[in-house]
Amino acid sequence: MTEINQTTGGTTRRRRADADRSRTATLQAAISVLADTPEASVETIATAAGVTRQTVYAHFPSRDALLIAVADHLTTELLAEYEQLDLEAGTAMDAVLLLIDTGRTFFKRHPVQLYPAAATDDQQRHQPIKDLLTKTIRRGQRNGEFTKALPATWLADATIALAHTAANLPPRKSTPTLHTTLHRLLQADQPT
Template sequence: MMSSSARNRRADARRSRAAILDAATQVLNAEPGASLEAIAGAAGVTRPTVYAHFPSREQLLLAVVDRITEEAVAAMDAADLDTGPAADALMCLLDAGAQVTRRYPVLLQLISAHPVSPEADHDRHTPVADRIRRVIQRGRQTGEFDDRLPVDWLVAATIRLGHAASEEQDADRLSALAAQDALRISLLRILGATAQPDSSPWPR
């Protein structure tokens, strides 16, 4: 049986780790070149404590990526993916994730500058891909989407189209409404949706 002092130490370690990740997320999003000392100060811990949890800056960045992914997945789950038309659920899922990632534009640029292996990139997207797959499969079961293309390909295409819509909006090449409209139309077409949306003029 674990002693109360051991439980307290573990609880303290969890709190320290959470504080470091919170601080790193906010500090690096404001100043990507911030030092570990600055992050430690914002977290209210010492630099050795940061290193005890994250032996390198790269490991800290990877942990921050995991934290943002968890936040995005929680937002997706809150969108209630199992009710209503599958197309609407898919758009809500992507929008929920995009709203989270748009909070950290500088930080995500910093992260994207650090190349990762295909395996690591796959693992990073797995929680999101699982939820997209669930909605697509539900749409197939209800007859909203056809089954001409492999599900895994459609999941990958959905993720990339979601990124493309966000990038076009962030670059001011499309308004938020036009980006959402383009994403919805594109997705419904590749999914073989039985009901296509009405065309709407885009702001120029």
């Protein structure tokens, strides 16, 4: 009886490991395929992942569910990159620009566009990023580097919106324009 349970347990673990591999392969394929072809079908993604369409649907009940999983996966990866940054070195402005530039570089490497299905959870998905930015802005407000006339949370929202908008500019103008705008938005009021 013990041998049968061990065999069954081994089979279950092997199936679970296979399922985990196919789910991971599907997510990686979706990130790659959707970066080139945002309207790619589930079948195209399945082929790129080396799995069947039915396998994709076993993990993600709809294309929208797959797109949400892709957005969640990329957010987790970005947060892991942020954890590697030393945001206490230098000025608060240095830290804000490091956060923004790291995020923009990340999305250049993973140019999966934001989808309507994933956008429904964007506020919740962005919250850890907004919290990190807000904390950095508050540091700048405490040390007199940033304006105290506006709430840190509003400044964080404005910074995120400006970073998204800067993506619409020509590449050579995008970063300098964004940096200039953020300096003007965040800088402390000058005495008159």
